[in-house]
Amino acid sequence: MNALAPRPDFAALAEPAIDVTPEGADYETVRQVIEMITLDYRDQPSLEAIAAKLGQSPTQLQKLFTRWAGLSPKAFLQAVTLDHAKRLLGREGLPLLETSYELGLSGPGRLHDLFVTHEAMSPGEWKAKGGGLTIRYGFHPSPFGIALIMATDRGLAGLAFADAGGEREAFEDMARRWPNAQYVEDQEATQLYVRRVFDRSHWSSDRPLQVVLIGTDFQVRVWQSLLKIPFGKAVTYSHVACDIGQPTASRAVGAAIGANPISFVVPCHRALGKSGALTGYHWGLTRKRAILGWEAGNA
DNA sequence: GCATGTTTATTGA
DNA sequence: TCAATAAACATGC
Numbered sequence: 001m002n003a004l005a006p007r008p009d010f011a012a013l014a015e016p017a018i019d020v021t022p023e024g025a026d027y028e029t030v031r032q033v034i035e036m037i038t039l040d041y042r043d044q045p046s047l048e049a050i051a052a053k054l055g056q057s058p059t060q061l062q063k064l065f066t067r068w069a070g071l072s073p074k075a076f077l078q079a080v081t082l083d084h085a086k087r088l089l090g091r092e093g094l095p096l097l098e099t100s101y102e103l104g105l106s107g108p109g110r111l112h113d114l115f116v117t118h119e120a121m122s123p124g125e126w127k128a129k130g131g132g133l134t135i136r137y138g139f140h141p142s143p144f145g146i147a148l149i150m151a152t153d154r155g156l157a158g159l160a161f162a163d164a165g166g167e168r169e170a171f172e173d174m175a176r177r178w179p180n181a182q183y184v185e186d187q188e189a190t191q192l193y194v195r196r197v198f199d200r201s202h203w204s205s206d207r208p209l210q211v212v213l214i215g216t217d218f219q220v221r222v223w224q225s226l227l228k229i230p231f232g233k234a235v236t237y238s239h240v241a242c243d244i245g246q247p248t249a250s251r252a253v254g255a256a257i258g259a260n261p262i263s264f265v266v267p268c269h270r271a272l273g274k275s276g277a278l279t280g281y282h283w284g285l286t287r288k289r290a291i292l293g294w295e296a297g298n299a
Numbered sequence: 300g301c302a303t304g305t306t307t308a309t310t311g312a
Numbered sequence: 313t314c315a316a317t318a319a320a321c322a323t324g325c
Binding site: 236237238241248249250251252253254255256257258268271273274275278279280281282285288 | 320321322323324325
């Protein structure tokens with residue numbers, strides 16, 4: 001009774017059913033710019049050279065990028081350097097994590113930015129690997145590429161990113177986590193979440209976003225810890241390890257963070273290596289840079 | 300390069 | 313089926 005769960009028909013998945021927001025359309029361009037300047041940082045390509053490669057005029061590109069990130073390309077680059085990252089990490093100890101915050105499993109977690117109430121699955125539900133669960137999903141344009149949203153009737157359960165053409169891959173990646181769940185495409189249901197998550201003007205404590213954390217006990221503890229990191233700030237993997245009371249488990253923490261199913265909402269992008277270096281990101285280091293830089297520009 | 304903790308895959312009864 | 317064991321990791325010295 002595994003692997004027999006009906007899989008959606010991707011051929012029928014066609015083009016985005018909703019209108020593409022400017023930000024959504026821009027990301028592809030932005031992504032290429034970031035990739036280019038970070039990969040070839042050795043011989044820092046000029047804005048002009050980059051624009052030429054993308055077939056756009058330098059001024060146009062400059063404007064597009066600034067509108068997207070809130071930062072000029074140059075400032076953006078500075079925002080993701082080691083030097084800046086160290087500043088984000090704050091002074092020694094665990095400065096960000098011991099803020100007033102109640103850890104009750106389904107209590108309203110007080111977030112600094114995106115207000116979220118989280119709820120963990122019971123061990124039994126976890127063991128069922130999604131069995132008996134109906135998950136509605138949909139693809140939507142987002143400021144960071146195509147976003148795949150997955151939701152149960154108890155709240156948001158998954159958020160993945162994909163570049164154009166990678167939708168199927170992203171779906172498989174997510175579906176693997178809960179192999180026994182029933183998947184139903186429902187753009188209408190998931191669209192609500194996209195707006196809530198990616199439009200900061202919709203972030204409010206009045207109507208907190210409802211999310212469901214589906215994972216092992218250890219993973220859920222790590223994710224809850226991540227939720228305490230304020231917008232535009234960052235911590236190291238070992239900070240998180242200390243916060244959950246296992247200072248030597250930083251590597252395990254890394255693994256758990258990597259398994260986080262709700263990227264962006266659970267800010268896995270705000271975890272850095274101790275040196276301030278960006279270490280890894282399930283959905284691509286370039287995207288991690290993009291999100292971090294975007295937060296720097298919108299802080 | 301080695302210690303580290305958790306999860307997942309593998310093996311052998 | 314199940315437990316013991318090994319291998320894989322978004323780390324940190």
